[in-house]
């Protein structure tokens with residue numbers, strides 16, 4: 001199962017890469033706009049840092065032919081392991097089908113229902129990205145929706161994987177990790193909260209204090225073993 005960073009801030013991305021085993025970066029227009037810089041430079045910096053890992057970039061056009069043009073230019077600029085995020089609506093499905101035929105990696109995004117995901121799978125998308133928290137906010141069940149999509153993949157033998165998105169807490173993520181899907185994308189903030197260091201630090205501190213009672217000069221096992 002892949003873990004992807006849903007962020008456009010290079011410092012956040014560097015920090016998460018330093019400490020955790022992650023598989024790439026997703027962005028969307030809102031994330032890029034938040035950086036307040038030319039999106040090309042933001043994405044270039046991310047691509048240079050993550051090397052050949054997955055980078056997901058969303059198109060802004062609405063018509064299929066324009067989406068296709070935009071997608072080709074994005075792939076040319078940011079390389080092969082770039083996934084073109086395309087909204088899962090009628091124009092989007094049309095563009096997906098054509099781009100997949102050209103060998104372009106497609107991530108079908110803005111998924112709120114299993115039927116959208118099914119149509120994206122039929123169009124050949126590599127990933128479908130259901131919005132867990134946004135579905136919850138509508139009064140539906142985001143986790144149930146993702147599980148239903150995974151069942152569609154399994155029972156029909158589609159090659160598409162789920163890239164579950166829009167998480168606000170660890171519990172939402174954990175349910176899907178336990179269920180087993182293709183990938184999760186979470187902001188640096190949500191990933192940081194996967195582990196609450198304060199409890200761990202307290203436990204580690206207590207061990208060190210107990211050990212010091214043995215001899216307050218010798219601090220680590222190296223002092224005893226060398």
Ligand SMILES: O=P(O)(O)OC[C@H]1O[C@](O)(CO)[C@@H](O)[C@@H]1O
Nearest residue numbers: 006026027028129134165166167
């Ligand atoms: O509800 P949010 O946190 O804006 O999430 C929407 C999500 O969809 C995506 O666009 C799908 O990849 C992510 O970049 C983003 O996390």
